[in-house]
Amino acid sequence: MAAVLQKKIRVILADDHPVVRDGLAAMVNQQPDMEVVAEAGDGEEAIALYQRHQPDVLVLDLRMPKCDGLAVVQRVLEINPKARLLIMTTYDGDEDIFQCLSHGAKGYLLKDAPRQEILSAIRAVSEDRPYTSSTVAAKALQRMAKPSLTERELDVLELVAQGRSNKDIARRLSITEGTAKTHVKSILTKLDAISRTEAVAVAHKRGLIRL
Amino acid sequence: MAAVLQKKIRVILADDHPVVRDGLAAMVNQQPDMEVVAEAGDGEEAIALYQRHQPDVLVLDLRMPKCDGLAVVQRVLEINPKARLLIMTTYDGDEDIFQCLSHGAKGYLLKDAPRQEILSAIRAVSEDRPYTSSTVAAKALQRMAKPSLTERELDVLELVAQGRSNKDIARRLSITEGTAKTHVKSILTKLDAISRTEAVAVAHKRGLIRL
DNA sequence: GGTCGCCTCTCCCATCTGGGGGATGGCGTT
DNA sequence: AACGCCATCCCCCAGATGGGAGAGGCGACC
Numbered sequence: 001m002a003a004v005l006q007k008k009i010r011v012i013l014a015d016d017h018p019v020v021r022d023g024l025a026a027m028v029n030q031q032p033d034m035e036v037v038a039e040a041g042d043g044e045e046a047i048a049l050y051q052r053h054q055p056d057v058l059v060l061d062l063r064m065p066k067c068d069g070l071a072v073v074q075r076v077l078e079i080n081p082k083a084r085l086l087i088m089t090t091y092d093g094d095e096d097i098f099q100c101l102s103h104g105a106k107g108y109l110l111k112d113a114p115r116q117e118i119l120s121a122i123r124a125v126s127e128d129r130p131y132t133s134s135t136v137a138a139k140a141l142q143r144m145a146k147p148s149l150t151e152r153e154l155d156v157l158e159l160v161a162q163g164r165s166n167k168d169i170a171r172r173l174s175i176t177e178g179t180a181k182t183h184v185k186s187i188l189t190k191l192d193a194i195s196r197t198e199a200v201a202v203a204h205k206r207g208l209i210r211l
Numbered sequence: 212m213a214a215v216l217q218k219k220i221r222v223i224l225a226d227d228h229p230v231v232r233d234g235l236a237a238m239v240n241q242q243p244d245m246e247v248v249a250e251a252g253d254g255e256e257a258i259a260l261y262q263r264h265q266p267d268v269l270v271l272d273l274r275m276p277k278c279d280g281l282a283v284v285q286r287v288l289e290i291n292p293k294a295r296l297l298i299m300t301t302y303d304g305d306e307d308i309f310q311c312l313s314h315g316a317k318g319y320l321l322k323d324a325p326r327q328e329i330l331s332a333i334r335a336v337s338e339d340r341p342y343t344s345s346t347v348a349a350k351a352l353q354r355m356a357k358p359s360l361t362e363r364e365l366d367v368l369e370l371v372a373q374g375r376s377n378k379d380i381a382r383r384l385s386i387t388e389g390t391a392k393t394h395v396k397s398i399l400t401k402l403d404a405i406s407r408t409e410a411v412a413v414a415h416k417r418g419l420i421r422l
Numbered sequence: 423g424g425t426c427g428c429c430t431c432t433c434c435c436a437t438c439t440g441g442g443g444g445a446t447g448g449c450g451t452t
Numbered sequence: 453a454a455c456g457c458c459a460t461c462c463c464c465c466a467g468a469t470g471g472g473a474g475a476g477g478c479g480a481c482c
Contacts (some may be wrong), residue, residue: 023234163409198374
């Protein structure tokens with residue numbers, strides 16, 4: 001077959017779990033049309049290896065030590081706007097999906113995806129075709145209809161999620177308690193929550209905050 | 212070497228991510244002294260396959276579809292009190308660790324562990340030696356000093372984490388608002404939290420509640 | 423220059439929350 | 453039977469929270 005002669009898809013894997021890297025690498029290297037050229041265990045490494053190897057596809061976990069997945073997406077796309085990124089993660093909050101795709105990632109899939117789906121996603125992305133499962137795409141669309149939080153509101157939200165009081169939040173952000181309350185109220189409205197605790201629950205579900 | 216002649220360690224892998232199973236299977240099967248005899252993608256399957264194959268070691272993810280990891284631990288140990296279970300998960304909350312180990316799991320390690328550590332854990336557990344990394348062991352010990360929540364308190368905690376008000380919680384549990392408040396107060400005391408939102412944060416960190 | 427969004431701050435007020443008590447009955451263990 | 457633990461209920465009350473409305477300063481964008 002002539003297909004065998006064409007260049008293989010060169011893949012870099014970035015995931016902080018050695019087991020996952022092994023699994024992916026085994027799967028990829030078994031395919032005649034693709035190969036793993038490097039593996040990264042954290043975000044910085046992923047960026048460095050991308051620059052050195054200029055792979056066809058970078059398979060990226062969100063949530064890695066040193067440099068969050070989204071930050072890697074941004075930095076890699078700054079370096080090469082045509083970079084082909086496939087996000088592969090366990091997190092299915094609309095915020096993560098929306099952020100990655102809107103920043104220019106070509107694909108997004110969940111770690112519990114079957115082998116075949118992972119491989120076809122890599123092939124799709126390598127040809128610059130977007131890959132998104134229907135459930136993931138649906139979440140991205142859902143998210144678009146929802147209001148975004150401002151940076152300041154995210155600052156406040158994080159503290160709310162830690163269980164801080166308005167007074168405490170005000171102290172930490174060097175603002176008035178009244179202002180903190182204003183931000184919290186705005187957060188409640190945007191997240192359609194009645195209480196701060198519900199806001200935290202919603203924020204968690206959406207992937208607005210971590211841990 | 213005579214060692215090659217001895218029976219291989221028979222391993223079952225239970226994890227809902229095909230990628231992780233592949234990675235583990237590849238690692239294990241490369242070892243001369245162990246082999247994977249079956250793989251499960253959910254809790255029920257894990258129990259069924261354990262009964263059928265009676266492996267030397269069951270490597271188990273917490274948080275799987277159909278039957279939570281801890282439930283699998285309990286059921287398998289009911290079937291065979293001498294079963295050797297190695298928990299392998301991303302969750303490092305003291306509660307998960309404590310529950311699994313106190314129910315009789317022989318080992319507990321995190322998915323970001325390096326290959327060598329995973330393999331030595333499997334070997335240790337197969338010989339009925341406990342395996343626990345120092346950080347994991349430390350958390351289990353920490354947890355022992357902390358008060359446990361009662362079942363009812365856990366019911367309430369779950370609703371608190373969803374952002375429900377005391378009144379709402381009372382309605383859902385068919386109790387008085389006053390009683391709901393009593394439970395919440397008790398939860399706050401036990402978790403050493405000042406507000407319900409902080410209680411939720413602590414509970415999350417400890418693995419008392421999921422998602 | 424005007425408009426818009428964001429951050430900041432202010433005031434009022436009803437309600438919820440959390441801390442301090444105490445009390446009852448059930449249920450299992452000793 | 454006596455004990456402890458738990459779940460259930462009750463009281464009071466200070467302080468935090470959430471809802472509503474408004475307003476000034478500032479930078480970005482048109």
